[in-house]
Amino acid sequence: MQTRYHHAIRDIPAAQWDALFDAGYPFTRHAFLAALEDSGSVAADSGWEPEHVALYDDSGRLCAAAPHYRKHHSYGEFVFDFQWADAAYRIGCEYYPKGLCAIPFTPSGGPRLGARDATSKAALARALHHNGAMCGLSSEHILFAQPDDAEALGKAGFLLREDVQFHFRNRGYASFDDYLAALSSAKRKKIRRERRRVQEEAGVHFRVVPGDALDDAAWARIYALYAHTYHVRGQSPYLREAFWQQYGRAPGTPVRVVLGERDDEIIACALCVQGADALYGRHWGCADDIHSLHFETCYYQGIAYCIEQGLSRFDAGTQGGHKLMRGFEPVLTYSLHWLAEPRLHQAVEDFLRRERAAVEDGRDRLESEHSAYRRAEGGASGADAR
Numbered sequence: 001m002q003t004r005y006h007h008a009i010r011d012i013p014a015a016q017w018d019a020l021f022d023a024g025y026p027f028t029r030h031a032f033l034a035a036l037e038d039s040g041s042v043a044a045d046s047g048w049e050p051e052h053v054a055l056y057d058d059s060g061r062l063c064a065a066a067p068h069y070r071k072h073h074s075y076g077e078f079v080f081d082f083q084w085a086d087a088a089y090r091i092g093c094e095y096y097p098k099g100l101c102a103i104p105f106t107p108s109g110g111p112r113l114g115a116r117d118a119t120s121k122a123a124l125a126r127a128l129h130h131n132g133a134m135c136g137l138s139s140e141h142i143l144f145a146q147p148d149d150a151e152a153l154g155k156a157g158f159l160l161r162e163d164v165q166f167h168f169r170n171r172g173y174a175s176f177d178d179y180l181a182a183l184s185s186a187k188r189k190k191i192r193r194e195r196r197r198v199q200e201e202a203g204v205h206f207r208v209v210p211g212d213a214l215d216d217a218a219w220a221r222i223y224a225l226y227a228h229t230y231h232v233r234g235q236s237p238y239l240r241e242a243f244w245q246q247y248g249r250a251p252g253t254p255v256r257v258v259l260g261e262r263d264d265e266i267i268a269c270a271l272c273v274q275g276a277d278a279l280y281g282r283h284w285g286c287a288d289d290i291h292s293l294h295f296e297t298c299y300y301q302g303i304a305y306c307i308e309q310g311l312s313r314f315d316a317g318t319q320g321g322h323k324l325m326r327g328f329e330p331v332l333t334y335s336l337h338w339l340a341e342p343r344l345h346q347a348v349e350d351f352l353r354r355e356r357a358a359v360e361d362g363r364d365r366l367e368s369e370h371s372a373y374r375r376a377e378g379g380a381s382g383a384d385a386r
Contacts, residue, residue, distance in 0.1 A: 001055040001056060001057055001063055001064075001120070002055065002056045002058075003054070003055055003127045004053075004054050004055075005051050005052065005053060005054075005068075006050070006051075006052040007049075007050050007051060007052075008037060009034050009050065009052060009067075010034055011052075012052065012065065014030035016062045017030045017062070018030050020062070021111050022110070024275050024276025024277060025110040025111055025276075026275050027103040027106050027108060027280075028067060028111055028112075028114065032247060033103075035243050035246045035247035037050060038243075038246060039239070039245075039246060040240055041104070041105075041239045041240045042069070047071060047072040047073045047075065048069045048076070048104055049069055049070040049071075050069055051099075051135075052066065052067060052068050053065065053124065053131060055120060055124055063116050063123075064114060064116065064121060064124035065114045065115075065124070066101045066113055066114065066142075067112070068099065068101045068128070069099075069100045070099065070100075070137070071100045076238055077141075078143070078144075078318050079143045079161065079163065079335045081337075084344070084348060087347065088138060088339075088344055091344065093344065095138045097138070098138050098140070098141065099137045099139065099141065100140075100143070101128060101140070101142040101143070102143035102144065103143075103144070106144075106280075106282065107143075107165070107317060107318045108280050108317075109144045109146055109333050110144065110146055111149060112142050112143075112144070112145045112146070113125060113145075113152060121148075121152050122155070124152075125152040126156045128142065128156070128158075129158065129338055133340060137340070138339065138340055138341070139337065139338060139340060140158070140338045141335065141336070142335060142336040142337075144333055144334070144335060145334050145335065146334075147334065150334040153336040157338060158336035159336065159338065159345075159348060160352065160356065161334070161335045161336070161352050161356070162333065162334060163333045164320070164330045164331065164332060164362065164363050164366070165315070165317075165320060165330070165333050166323035166324055166328035166330055167314060167328055167329060167331050168299075168303050168306065168313065168327060168329070169313055169329060170306050170307055170310075170313065173307045175307060176300075176304045179303065180192070183372050183373055187325055187326070187327070191300065191326060191327075194291075194292035194295050194300075195292070197291050197292045198290060198291075198292050198296040202262070202293070204260045204261065204262050204267065204268065205260070206258060206259065206261070206297070206301050207258075207261075208257070208258050208259070208272075208301065208305050209256070209257050209259055210255070211244075211247075211248035211253045211255030211256070212248075212249055212251055212253050212255075219245070219248070219249065222257060222259075222266065222269045223241045224285075225266070225268070225269050225286060225287060226283050226284070226285040227285070228285050228286075228287070229284065229286075239283070248271070255272070255273055256272045256274050256279070257271055257272070258297055258298075258301045258302070260293065260296070266287075267286060267288050268284070268286040268287070268293055269284060269285055269286075269297070270284040270301065272302060272305075274309075277312045277313065278311055278315060279302055279306050279309075279311050279313070279315070281298055281302050281314065281317055284297055284298050295326065299323065299326055302316060316328065324366060324370055324372065326372065327373070329367065330363045330366045330367060332363060
């Protein structure tokens with residue numbers, strides 16, 4: 001197979017690219033990646049230089065492909081390697097640029113290696129391994145890979161890193177109250193109290209709206225609220241307004257916007273993307289400091305939407321101790337790494353071996369000791385007993 005590097009996703013026909021990936025996962029779709037590039041949210045001047053890896057057979061047919069970027073920093077990735085960069089500099093190595101196979105600004109597990117068959121996937125994993133050395137990169141990183149991709153990459157020589165996220169799992173709940181009934185009494189009361197503070201005491205009302213159903217004024221307000229969450233930290237928004245205009249408003253878009261309104265004014269929003277069987281919460285913004293507003297907008301409305309729509313899972317993003325007490329459960333995520341400098345590669349390998357043991361032990365303890373769900377007879381949580 002021949003390996004080619006494409007510096008724009010539009011160099012690859014959308015139908016050929018999309019045929020390689022699970023249609024139910026929205027973030028590897030050609031339209032999503034193209035909107036990132038078309039809007040300038042992903043570009044060389046933002047530190048995300050597109051360099052998509054594609055494999056072609058002798059007839060010129062696309063066999064495998066991966067979203068790939070030459071990265072000039074480590075921001076917007078959510079798998080932190082700043083200490084690895086520091087270690088590289090300490091031994092006299094440049095860490096940037098590095099190779100990154102990931103979905104920009106999207107800490108969501110899913111397919112990373114698009115391939116027509118297992119042989120093509122294995123070849124793509126090897127191509128990514130060789131890419132760093134061939135292109136003068138310090139390292140190659142594949143973030144939030146699904147398990148079968150992680151297995152192929154491991155066989156190609158990548159090092160496995162694990163972490164924990166917190167997802168809501170819908171076990172066929174008939175309603176939000178049915179979901180609450182599965183929680184312990186203390187957690188159930190806490191959630192009801194938080195919801196009352198927002199909806200009854202603060203008078204904020206919510207609805208979930210497809211992105212293509214919102215008008216210019218609504219989108220202008222939504223983007224202003226989203227951008228505000230960055231500006232208060234002295235940062236520019238990762239995603240430019242043109243991205244939401246192109247992707248969020250496209251006919252049939254999978255974008256779903258949670259709107260929190262008071263007196264006919266949007267005062268809070270959460271920007272989500274719906275897949276075939278999951279909802280992905282990505283960004284939010286608000287105009288007023290209301291107790292529990294974040295929990296209602298970003299967590300409870302997403303859970304309620306999954307129950308209403310029959311979606312099996314709600315991935316609300318990174319971080320999570322506070323999610324655990326609200327019915328989210330710990331799940332493992334996987335990233336894969338290769339470093340060109342042998343000493344650094346060996347040091348990282350030793351570190352990851354110890355880190356994986358700690359992560360898996362921590363995940364098990366969170367499940368067994370800190371679940372929000374009622375304990376059924378025999379020690380299983382109420383969620384598992386359903």
